[in-house]
Amino acid sequence: MSDAAKTRSYPFAEIEPKWQKFWEEEQIFKSTEDPAKPKYYILDMFPYPSGNGLHVGHPEGYTASDILARYRRMKGYNVLHPIGFDAFGLPAETYALQTGTHPRITTEKNIRNFTRQLKMFGFSYDWSRVVNTTDPEYYRWTQWIFLQLYKQGLVYEAETPVWWCEDLKSVLANEEVVNGRSERGDYPVKRIMLKQWMLKITAYADRLLEGLDKLDWPESIKEMQRNWIGRSEGAKICFALDEHNDRFIEVFTTRSDTLFGATYMVLAPEHPLVKRITVPERRKAVDEYCEKAALKSDLDRTELSKEKTGVFTGAYALNPVNGKKIPVWIADYVLISYGTGAIMAVPGHDQRDWEFAKAFGLEIIPVLEGGNIRESAFEGDGLHINSAFLDGLSKDDAIRKMNTWLKDQGCGERTINYKLRDWLFSRQRYWGEPIPLYKDADGNVYAINEEKLPLLLPEVDKFEPAGAGQSPLANIRDWVEFKGKDGKTYYRETHTMPQWAGSNWYYLRYMSPDYDKALVYSAAERYWGQVDFYIGGAEHAVLHLLYARFWHKVLYDLGVVSHDEPFQKLLNQGLILGTDGEKMSKSRGNVVNPDEVIKEYGADSLRMYEMFMGPIDRAKPWSTEGLGGIHRFLNRIWRIYVDENEEINPQICNKLDNTLEISFHKMVKTVTEHIEQVRFNTAISQMMIFINDCYKAEFLYRPHMLDFIKILSVFAPHIGEELWQRMGSKDVLSYSAWPLYDPEKAKDEMIEYPVQINGKVRFKINISSEAVETDIREALKDHEKYAFYTEGKQILKCIVIPRKIITLVLK
RNA sequence: GCAGCCGUGGCGGAAUUGGCAGACGCACCAGACUUAGGAUCUGGCGCCUUCGGGUGUGGGAGUUCGACUCUCCCCGGCUGUACCA
Numbered sequence: 001m002s003d004a005a006k007t008r009s010y011p012f013a014e015i016e017p018k019w020q021k022f023w024e025e026e027q028i029f030k031s032t033e034d035p036a037k038p039k040y041y042i043l044d045m046f047p048y049p050s051g052n053g054l055h056v057g058h059p060e061g062y063t064a065s066d067i068l069a070r071y072r073r074m075k076g077y078n079v080l081h082p083i084g085f086d087a088f089g090l091p092a093e094t095y096a097l098q099t100g101t102h103p104r105i106t107t108e109k110n111i112r113n114f115t116r117q118l119k120m121f122g123f124s125y126d127w128s129r130v131v132n133t134t135d136p137e138y139y140r141w142t143q144w145i146f147l148q149l150y151k152q153g154l155v156y157e158a159e160t161p162v163w164w165c166e167d168l169k170s171v172l173a174n175e176e177v178v179n180g181r182s183e184r185g186d187y188p189v190k191r192i193m194l195k196q197w198m199l200k201i202t203a204y205a206d207r208l209l210e211g212l213d214k215l216d217w218p219e220s221i222k223e224m225q226r227n228w229i230g231r232s233e234g235a236k237i238c239f240a241l242d243e244h245n246d247r248f249i250e251v252f253t254t255r256s257d258t259l260f261g262a263t264y265m266v267l268a269p270e271h272p273l274v275k276r277i278t279v280p281e282r283r284k285a286v287d288e289y290c291e292k293a294a295l296k297s298d299l300d301r302t303e304l305s306k307e308k309t310g311v312f313t314g315a316y317a318l319n320p321v322n323g324k325k326i327p328v329w330i331a332d333y334v335l336i337s338y339g340t341g342a343i344m345a346v347p348g349h350d351q352r353d354w355e356f357a358k359a360f361g362l363e364i365i366p367v368l369e370g371g372n373i374r375e376s377a378f379e380g381d382g383l384h385i386n387s388a389f390l391d392g393l394s395k396d397d398a399i400r401k402m403n404t405w406l407k408d409q410g411c412g413e414r415t416i417n418y419k420l421r422d423w424l425f426s427r428q429r430y431w432g433e434p435i436p437l438y439k440d441a442d443g444n445v446y447a448i449n450e451e452k453l454p455l456l457l458p459e460v461d462k463f464e465p466a467g468a469g470q471s472p473l474a475n476i477r478d479w480v481e482f483k484g485k486d487g488k489t490y491y492r493e494t495h496t497m498p499q500w501a502g503s504n505w506y507y508l509r510y511m512s513p514d515y516d517k518a519l520v521y522s523a524a525e526r527y528w529g530q531v532d533f534y535i536g537g538a539e540h541a542v543l544h545l546l547y548a549r550f551w552h553k554v555l556y557d558l559g560v561v562s563h564d565e566p567f568q569k570l571l572n573q574g575l576i577l578g579t580d581g582e583k584m585s586k587s588r589g590n591v592v593n594p595d596e597v598i599k600e601y602g603a604d605s606l607r608m609y610e611m612f613m614g615p616i617d618r619a620k621p622w623s624t625e626g627l628g629g630i631h632r633f634l635n636r637i638w639r640i641y642v643d644e645n646e647e648i649n650p651q652i653c654n655k656l657d658n659t660l661e662i663s664f665h666k667m668v669k670t671v672t673e674h675i676e677q678v679r680f681n682t683a684i685s686q687m688m689i690f691i692n693d694c695y696k697a698e699f700l701y702r703p704h705m706l707d708f709i710k711i712l713s714v715f716a717p718h719i720g721e722e723l724w725q726r727m728g729s730k731d732v733l734s735y736s737a738w739p740l741y742d743p744e745k746a747k748d749e750m751i752e753y754p755v756q757i758n759g760k761v762r763f764k765i766n767i768s769s770e771a772v773e774t775d776i777r778e779a780l781k782d783h784e785k786y787a788f789y790t791e792g793k794q795i796l797k798c799i800v801i802p803r804k805i806i807t808l809v810l811k
Numbered sequence: 812g813c814a815g816c817c818g819u820g821g822c823g824g825a826a827u828u829g830g831c832a833g834a835c836g837c838a839c840c841a842g843a844c845u846u847a848g849g850a851u852c853u854g855g856c857g858c859c860u861u862c863g864g865g866u867g868u869g870g871g872a873g874u875u876c877g878a879c880u881c882u883c884c885c886c887g888g889c890u891g892u893a894c895c896a
Contacts, residue, residue: 218815218816219815223814223891227814232896251896252895337895344896350896351894352894612823612836619890620824623836623837625822625838629835681824682834685835695852756831756876759877764831796876797876804830805831
């Protein structure tokens with residue numbers, strides 16, 4: 001016998017499908033633009049339809065957004081609450097490689113399963129607006145946006161060091177590499193040089209940074225984006241090379257004031273100057289070092305981090321401030337991907353340079369007072385020494401003076417550097433959007449005419465990549481090659497777009513999913529505007545959320561959208577952990593399957609339990625007993641309304657119980673406020689308190705009991721609809737008005753004041769809640785225990801905080 | 812290392828313009844109903860206690876009539892990031 005059967009449950013297994021069918025057939029949640037109503041756009045991060053189906057983590061965010069959507073509808077808002085599928089991506093392609101099943105087949109099957117599961121939860125999505133990123137009518141517009149970027153000069157092809165993942169047979173973006181391994185699949189990656197399409201996200205670096213300030217997002221996510229963009233003010237400085245009049249080494253530094261202390265220079269092993277300036281007698285050592293560095297994965301480099309290695313090139317640079325000859329080394333602690341890939345080393349005032357200088361016996365010159373350079377580099381502030389025209393200045397003044405001097409001398413200037421790199425946009429995969437560009441035999445690039453979009457993904461027989469750095473599309477010669485009207489042969493781009501492309505703008509497509517003249521119908525865009533509330537996982541902090549902001553700003557500049565930021569408010573739901581407090585995973589065997597939970601306890605129990613577990617944004621362990629507690633609560637609600645004979649409880653009548661009235665108004669007040677603050681766990685607590693009070697009351701006032709159903713229905717919509725119907729209500733529950741409360745009736749008539757004497761609560765005193773301070777003091781003096789505690793003592797202080805506490809200080 | 816978040820009963824968690832610590836739920840204990848209880852209802856439930864009370868929100872100090880809440884130092888955990896010049 002199942003747990004549910006044992007507990008004589010209310011008939012969730014019958015009523016849940018019944019109401020899901022009702023919502024679908026009556027199109028209850030279909031939304032249309034209505035200028036008469038204020039709009040509210042509440043969005044979930046759409047799922048990747050994996051073969052595993054939904055896990056219990058998905059409904060956490062989806063239930064939270066559903067509660068907010070249902071609440072806003074009852075508050076009179078016109079709510080846009082859509083769902084869709086981010087369906088391009090690697091798992092379907094990997095599965096195709098293993099089984100030969102076309103990714104489209106797998107994807108369609110998984111979407112059907114996800115749809116079935118999502119509908120079982122009773123989420124109030126507008127199912128007429130579903131989008132699917134793999135639908136040609138959808139990716140037509142993904143390609144269109146790409147072409148706009150191309151026309152704006154934000155797309156370029158470059159031979160750059162890229163992350164290559166041998167297991168995934170593809171290059172990856174910086175953002176997709178975590179700790180030297182692929183974000184998807186956790187495979188090793190290495191750096192190779194490859195010609196790739198890049199998007200110039202760096203052109204938007206400042207705007208992406210500044211835009212964060214006005215967003216209502218978790219501070220941690222904003223901080224992560226700020227760190228990722230990594231804006232850093234400094235100067236670039238040109239060092240002439242001794243015996244190479246035509247070549248310079250350009251460096252970026254935040255400490256131009258320490259230039260007099262620069263005693264050597266370091267190039268990254270991949271730096272293009274390395275080959276040109278290395279002197280013949282050092283060539284062998286340099287080549288060996290560069291080869292070794294290239295073989296090291298990034299992981300190796302960081303694991304070995306503390307040991308500084310490097311070799312001397314034999315070349316010398318000239319310090320622009322004093323013409324001093326300083327040696328040029330190469331070392332892998334200088335990264336080709338940051339700044340100019342070269343540094344001026346100031347071992348006196350930079351710990352990394354200090355360690356390197358110590359290891360190789362290089363000169364260390366202090367140029368600031370303070371610290372002890374025999375022990376370590378001094379990175380703090382101080383007065384300059386050994387620095388000619390900077391002597392006696394502090395750090396900030398010296399930086400300013402030096403930058404001016406560099407500019408005057410024409411060998412440097414103030415500049416801003418970013419950690420953010422341009423976005424590597426090519427993928428060597430089949431299951432993605434084809435890049436709508438082609439080339440002629442000479443390598444000239446052309447964009448496909450927008451009228452001809454979508455550029456369809458061609459059919460293939462095999463999904464294996466066509467050799468290193470080539471996508472499976474390169475195998476299809478009659479797709480790649482085509483004859484133009486001029487009779488010349490042209491060659492299509494065979495790489496595809498990364499998965500982020502489709503998810504970059506899906507929230508706009510929901511506004512007019514069937515519109516075929518533009519990616520979004522402009523009147524719909526103006527009506528729905530920004531996403532008011534966006535809910536999803538924190539793992540997208542710097543991937544999806546940064547890329548989407550970038551594209552959105554481009555679209556804003558093009559006049560396609562009317563706001564320059566896409567998501568006004570963001571909430572990250574916390575992870576749901578296994579019962580053991582660990583992250584759920586198949587290997588740990590602690591995965592909870594939502595299908596089984598729904599079968600045993602019903603979707604309403606699961607929804608409500610996940611909201612009751614704790615604060616929405618915190619990680620929380622699953623508890624089957626806790627789920628049972630919520631299920632019991634729903635049973636208790638059911639029995640308050642429906643008696644053993646399936647009749648409405650005769651206690652529900654038009655008589656008003658005074659105590660219960662206060663409880664009701666308190667409940668409406670608290671639940672309303674806590675929904676606004678997205679604190680569902682405490683909102684549910686207050687509903688429990690009200691139901692507990694109902695069990696103690698003799699009469700249940702019918703209008704209040706109807707209002708409670710409305711409130712319940714945003715959390716547990718199926719039981720809400722069923723009770724609403726059984727109570728004989730004819731209105732559509734989902735659009736009935738949210739209950740109002742009377743603030744005066746939400747207060748207790750009497751307040752039990754704690755009387756605190758010298759920091760300890762000694763007794764309590766009941767006083768009317770209307771009482772003002774003088775009344776309270778009087779009541780206190782009349783209290784029997786007052787004399788006992790104050791006798792023979794001097795009253796130093798008597799503090800009365802109305803409605804809170806009375807404090808006495810005695811001596 | 813750096814940044815952000817967090818530390819409250821046996822467990823999940825309440826309480827923040829500073830005002831009764833432990834709401835609500837789970838687990839547990841007792842009672843009622845019962846052939847039975849893993850259903851339901853009622854009550855209890857931080858720790859210590861000589862039953863007066865004492866003590867208690869990771870540890871220590873401070874501000875205050877009053878600190879889970881504010882300030883400083885330390886310890887522990889989670890997440891992100893990592894030679895970023």
